[in-house]
Amino acid sequence: MMLSRLSIYYRILAMALFIIALLSFATGLIVWSSFDDIVSKQLEKRGVEIATHVALAGGNYVLMEDRYNLYELAAQTVASSEDVRYILIIDSNKRLLAHTFHGGLPKGLLADMPDFTQQNIAVFNSDEGLIHDIVVPIENGAVGYVRVGMTEEYTRNSIHQHIRDVLLTILVICALAVFLSSRISTLITNPLRKLAEVAESITRGNLEVRANIHDTGEVGRLACAFNEMAASLIKASADKEVLLGELRAKEQLRDTLITKLMTAQEDERKRISRELHDETSQALTSLMLTMRVLAEDAPNQEQKDALLLGRDVAAGILREVRDLAIELRPPALDDLGLVAAIERYSEKFAMRHGLDIDLNTAGRQTFVDDQIAVALYRIVQESLNNVVQHSGATTVSIDITFQPDQIMVTIADNGKGISDWDLIRAQKEHRLGLYGMRERVELLQGRLDIRQSSHGGTELFIAIPQFHPRKGESS
Structure with missing residues (x-):
């Protein structure tokens, strides 16, 4: 009956504090009771996302049995996530290609190796607590699958701490909020609500909106800053469009x-x-x-x-x-076409330099635009010269593939290969053969990739669309 002796002010204050305490306690119980289920679901969801990412990124590496890149991919993924305990990458023959255990694979982890054709989630106890083992197949298991072990320890500790902080913060804020008057809250929140609406409009792209707030305090200065920001964005957008237009014109x-x-x-x-x-x-x-x-x-x-x-x-x-x-202009290129011209040139080049050049074609040969034919012929010329001058190769393979919408040419040798440092040094020495090739290909809206060949040397892959408008031309 002590409450009856208090004034109305303290009665309302006590009632508010009691309701705040009761709500905080109830919220804590609800959050705490649903904690296990939330942790498990979120952890498994994140594990599936991580395993799917590794499966998509490492599919080609599994097919090529590129263990180094698979290990790098798994290690980087584990390093970027504290709740990932391990990653195993296994091929379709149940061979372990990569894992992230530094002290060796734990005994029994690979004892059960079923044929998974869809993702699977299992939970088991370990000396480190519960582990969620998530399996995601690569290409429905035809290539292999990825196993990701997710530990709850980090997430549990983090959420425990956050829950304690949040509950404490709620209690403090709510206790302080009791002492605020509704009038002050209205005076503060109304201008901020208007500013939020202005910010949302600017986010949606409406740069003409302005905050009409008549206040000489901090909120008024913030409104002026919002208005100036919107004006600056309009000017910056206009300047950007002008610069982009000039850049496009110069590039064209x-x-x-x-x-x-x-x-x-x-x-x-x-x-x-x-x-x-x-x-x-x-x-x-x-x-x-x-x-x-x-x-x-x-x-x-x-x-x-x-x-x-x-x-x-x-x-x-x-x-x-x-x-x-x-060599300056082979008649075969005009009279017989691209393949015949490359065939004659490669035969003479092979006899002159003692190379074994293998030319293969695939697909239905169609008419090739003159500029495309000249570009591919010059690229083959430059590539063979580079092989003789820099690679020390003895064999070269040239594959020409005709598709309805593009022509693909692959030139591979068994030489010493080419590194990024070689490309930088070639640019410094003004040996711009590769850059000239790339320029020719890009002008025809194609692409040129330089990579290591299956023979250990260098492989150039060129793909050029046949019927698309070329860069710099109007369609």
């Missing part, structure tokens, strides 16, 4: 100039090739005939031998001029 101009430069280069090659074939070759042929006639009318054997020797030298020069004319 650059691509057009490079395309015209390459076209002019090929036209010049054609012209020089034609002049070498038509004029220089004819002049050398006439010189050979003249020297032969002079040799037949020579007054003595010594002069005849000298003239015949000169004719042989001219014949050698003629062959070299014809070879140079063909």
Whole structure:
């Protein structure tokens, strides 16, 4: 009956404190009782996400049995998550390809190896507490599967601490809130609610909205800052659009100039090739005939031998001029097509440098645009020259695949390979062959990948769309 002797103010205060305490205690009991179920569900959900991520990222590595990259993937995943205890990556033949146990695999962990074709979750006790073992198959188990062990210890400790902090904070805040008047709350919350609405409108992209709050205090200054921020965003957006437009125009101009430069280069090659074939070759042929006639009318054997020797030298020069004319612009590229031109060039290149070059084609051969054919032919030329100059390879394979929407070319050798440092050094030494290849491919909206070949050397993969508009051209 002590409450009846208190004033109304303290009665309301006591009632408020009692309700706050009761609500806090009830909230704590509800949260605590549902803790186990929440932890398990969230932990298993996170485990499935992690295992699925590892399965998607490591599928190709499992197929190639790339243990190093599989270990790196598993180790990085474990390092980024405190509640992941271990990760096992197993192929379809139940062979363990990678794991994250530093002291060796615990005994019995792989004792039971069923054929999982869908994800499976099991819980078992360990000396570290409950472990949620989650299995996610890779390609429905055809490639293998990933096992992720999730421990509850870290999550439980963290949530325990957070629950204690939250409950304590709730009690303190609610106790303090009893002493606040409704009028002060209204004066504070109404301007903030308006600012929140303005912020949401700005987030949705409405940069014209403004906060109309007439206040000289902190809330008023915050409203002015919001309005200035919106104006700055409008100006920044306009400036960005201008810069993007200028960048697109410059990029389009650059691509057009490079395309015209390459076209002019090929036209010049054609012209020089034609002049070498038509004029220089004819002049050398006439010189050979003249020297032969002079040799037949020579007054003595010594002069005849000298003239015949000169004719042989001219014949050698003629062959070299014809070879140079063909390399500048092979007639087969215009007359017989891309594959025939590459085949003839690779045969001569193999004989000249003692290489074993294997050319293979796949798919239905279709008409190839002239610019695509020239680009692929020049890339093959540059690649073979790089093989001779830098790789030390003895065999080269060239695979050309025709698909309805693209042409794919793969050039692989068994040389010493190429590293990132080699690419940096080549750029410093202005040996820009690879960068020239990439520029040609990008102008045709294709892609060029440099990777290690199955023979241990370098592999270039080029894919160019056949019928899409090229970069820098209007569709």
